[in-house]
Amino acid sequence: MGKMILCRTKTSTRPLLIRDVGLKVYSLEELAYIIYNNIYLMNMDFFSDELLDFIENGVGEPELATKLAKMKRERADLVSLIVALLTYVDFYTIDEIEKIKGALSTLKNDNVLLRLKTRADACFDHESYLSAVDNYLKIIRAPRDPKLTGIFYSEIYHNAAACFARLMMYDKALDYYKQAYKIGQHKESLDCAILCARLYQGNHYIERDDASPVELKVKRDYEACLDRARLSQEFQDLDEIISNKSENIDEYRKKLDEKVIEFKDRYLRMNS
Amino acid sequence: MEREVKGLYFGIDIEKNTTSISYFDTKLGLPKNVAENENLYNPCPIDMWNLDEKKASVMSHIKNVAKKIKIIAQESGIARITVTLSLFEKEILDLVVTSMMAAGIKRDLITCISHDEAFTYYAYSQKSNLTAGGVMMLDLSEDGLYAMLMSTAKVEKTTLILEKMIDSKDQDIVQAGKREIALSSVSDKILEKVMPLFSLRTVSSVYLSGTGFSLEDFPKDFTKVLTNHRRVFAGQNIYVKGACYAALAGDGNQRLQLAVKHRITSGVEVEIVERGSKKRFRVLYPCQNWYQAKRSIDVIIDDLRSIDVFLIPCDGSTQTKYKLDISDIPYRDGKRIRLRINFECSSDKVLNMEVKDLGFGEIVKSSGVTVKGSCEI
Numbered sequence: 233m234g235k236m237i238l239c240r241t242k243t244s245t246r247p248l249l250i251r252d253v254g255l256k257v258y259s260l261e262e263l264a265y266i267i268y269n270n271i272y273l274m275n276m277d278f279f280s281d282e283l284l285d286f287i288e289n290g291v292g293e294p295e296l297a298t299k300l301a302k303m304k305r306e307r308a309d310l311v312s313l314i315v316a317l318l319t320y321v322d323f324y325t326i327d328e329i330e331k332i333k334g335a336l337s338t339l340k341n342d343n344v345l346l347r348l349k350t351r352a353d354a355c356f357d358h359e360s361y362l363s364a365v366d367n368y369l370k371i372i373r374a375p376r377d378p379k380l381t382g383i384f385y386s387e388i389y390h391n392a393a394a395c396f397a398r399l400m401m402y403d404k405a406l407d408y409y410k411q412a413y414k415i416g417q418h419k420e421s422l423d424c425a426i427l428c429a430r431l432y433q434g435n436h437y438i439e440r441d442d443a444s445p446v447e448l449k450v451k452r453d454y455e456a457c458l459d460r461a462r463l464s465q466e467f468q469d470l471d472e473i474i475s476n477k478s479e480n481i482d483e484y485r486k487k488l489d490e491k492v493i494e495f496k497d498r499y500l501r502m503n504s
Numbered sequence: 505m506e507r508e509v510k511g512l513y514f515g516i517d518i519e520k521n522t523t524s525i526s527y528f529d530t531k532l533g534l535p536k537n538v539a540e541n542e543n544l545y546n547p548c549p550i551d552m553w554n555l556d557e558k559k560a561s562v563m564s565h566i567k568n569v570a571k572k573i574k575i576i577a578q579e580s581g582i583a584r585i586t587v588t589l590s591l592f593e594k595e596i597l598d599l600v601v602t603s604m605m606a607a608g609i610k611r612d613l614i615t616c617i618s619h620d621e622a623f624t625y626y627a628y629s630q631k632s633n634l635t636a637g638g639v640m641m642l643d644l645s646e647d648g649l650y651a652m653l654m655s656t657a658k659v660e661k662t663t664l665i666l667e668k669m670i671d672s673k674d675q676d677i678v679q680a681g682k683r684e685i686a687l688s689s690v691s692d693k694i695l696e697k698v699m700p701l702f703s704l705r706t707v708s709s710v711y712l713s714g715t716g717f718s719l720e721d722f723p724k725d726f727t728k729v730l731t732n733h734r735r736v737f738a739g740q741n742i743y744v745k746g747a748c749y750a751a752l753a754g755d756g757n758q759r760l761q762l763a764v765k766h767r768i769t770s771g772v773e774v775e776i777v778e779r780g781s782k783k784r785f786r787v788l789y790p791c792q793n794w795y796q797a798k799r800s801i802d803v804i805i806d807d808l809r810s811i812d813v814f815l816i817p818c819d820g821s822t823q824t825k826y827k828l829d830i831s832d833i834p835y836r837d838g839k840r841i842r843l844r845i846n847f848e849c850s851s852d853k854v855l856n857m858e859v860k861d862l863g864f865g866e867i868v869k870s871s872g873v874t875v876k877g878s879c880e881i
Contacts, residue, residue: 234806234809235776235782236774236803236805237804238776238778238802239802239803239804239842247865257866258865258866259842259865261839262864265867323804326779326780327780
């Protein structure tokens with residue numbers, strides 16, 4: 233049955249940027265939503281001075297800000313801070329908060345590197361590649377945990393490389409794919425490394441006569457991928473815009489501008 | 505404990521052709537009129553104020569009034585200004601408020617009330633023996649006879665002031681209002697019109713106002729009937745003084761609740777869920793002036809296709825429910841819909857509602873859909 237919740241706090245004119253998901257929040261309700269739906273992204277850094285300032289001065293809830301600041305001083309754990317915030321904001325019911333208790337408990341117990349990976353993977357899923365790679369690199373730079381296998385580290389390098397690739401930083405992607413292959417010997421990492429080498433050189437890539445079967449396969453896959461791209465809805469939309477250029481130049485410019493803004497927004501989000 | 509007064513309380517009465525000002529004299533404990541010769545003539549009759557070609561001159565007139573007020577309040581400042589108007593229409597009220605704001609008076613210092621309300625404030629600020637029964641106002645002017653009977657009724661812990669009125673545009677009465685014929689020639693007609701009001705209940709006091717009532721040629725028979733077991737007062741400044749009392753009374757914690765003309769007689773509530781429990785949230789209190797009765801709330805909805813608006817009459821009678829269909833607003837799961845609901849009255853009988861989809865920050869953009877609805881209040 234439907235319900236209506238009264239928003240008792242104001243929306244802020246100065247939004248808070250949640251870097252891990254690449255979104256700005258303007259209200260406590262939005263903040264609660266982001267936390268609830270990205271619980272694996274949470275760490276103590278989330279409860280920063282910036283967040284407390286947003287709560288106190290942005291949305292005008294000094295009581296909550298003081299409470300969270302006190303909890304932080306008294307070294308309360310992450311779960312307590314999250315629960316305190318979620319229960320203060322009248323957005324999720326106690327039952328709904330109960331439902332994520334399982335996820336909350338992993339915040340307490342998991343290995344730090346495993347948690348970082350979960351967090352990085354969640355960022356990757358949200359297409360926040362810069363945040364994702366930042367977390368993957370934290371794992372790579374951290375002292376090696378003997379309890380974690382080579383497969384784990386190979387996956388970390390592979391995923392970090394995938395982030396760089398999505399950000400079109402193919403040289404870096406190539407280095408990390410190579411490293412992933414070196415550790416894990418996964419064929420997928422090798423294929424990706426070859427593809428990145430090709431993409432990095434762009435139009436200056438020189439085809440080799442003596443290409444290995446693996447390189448030839450990657451080449452075929454890449455070309456097939458380009459062909460498929462031409463059939464994609466996005467490509468067709470662009471094609472349609474361009475084909476209508478002579479008919480209505482103003483409309484063409486307007487639609488092109490919209491597309492550029494869309495691409496720009498998507499890229500900025502990926503860089504968050 | 506004596507009330508601490510910060511600044512002066514002003515009343516302004518905008519009649520058909522003139523505007524008068526009063527302020528509350530704290531030493532006398534009474535409203536004091538700014539000298540009668542300082543009454544300002546309106547640039548045109550009030551019923552023409554909404555004409556586009558008149559608006560500039562009206563604005564200038566109101567700014568002039570505001571200027572006078574600012575001069576009087578130069579030292580002590582302004583606590584509140586209540587404007588009472590003989591014609592209570594939204595366009596005119598907006599023009600008056602906008603003009604005063606243009607003259608540098610803050611919006612939250614200005615309230616607007618009708619003549620009915622101004623009279624009620626005046627009458628119920630007098631000694632209690634004068635209001636023990638009903639209180640009547642007879643206003644005879646060029647617009648005819650307007651009679652109001654105010655009386656109180658106890659509803660639970662609240663005392664309501666209720667109103668019955670008679671409005672007569674009888675030609676002879678209008679002529680007497682203009683003083684084209686003697687009052688004595690229409691006094692029987694006037695009594696015939698107002699006797700049904702007198703028969704409703706005991707009336708403790710009668711107030712006479714308007715150009716038609718001149719004490720110099722007041723008919724004896726008419727006087728006899730009016731003064732029969734009641735006190736009678738005559739004056740031309742009742743509304744402006746009433747406005748001054750209204751300014752002094754402010755908005756909150758009033759001993760008496762006015763359920764008179766131009767006041768909404770029902771409270772408006774919506775059903776909300778607070779920390780998992782269903783609750784009623786009062787959006788508009790009853791017995792407010794309809795022009796002042798407006799509120800905006802933000803809500804989050806979860807799987808809701810209509811909003812139930814409850815109208816709670818102040819006299820304790822049965823509540824009514826109005827269903828505002830919001831199904832045009834796209835459905836979103838996860839409570840990702842923030843709505844802004846504006847409640848605003850366009851008269852004491854009509855409540856208008858506007859529901860706007862605000863989206864959910866950057867998480868979900870607004871659909872831009874706005875839903876409107878209205879109901880009888």
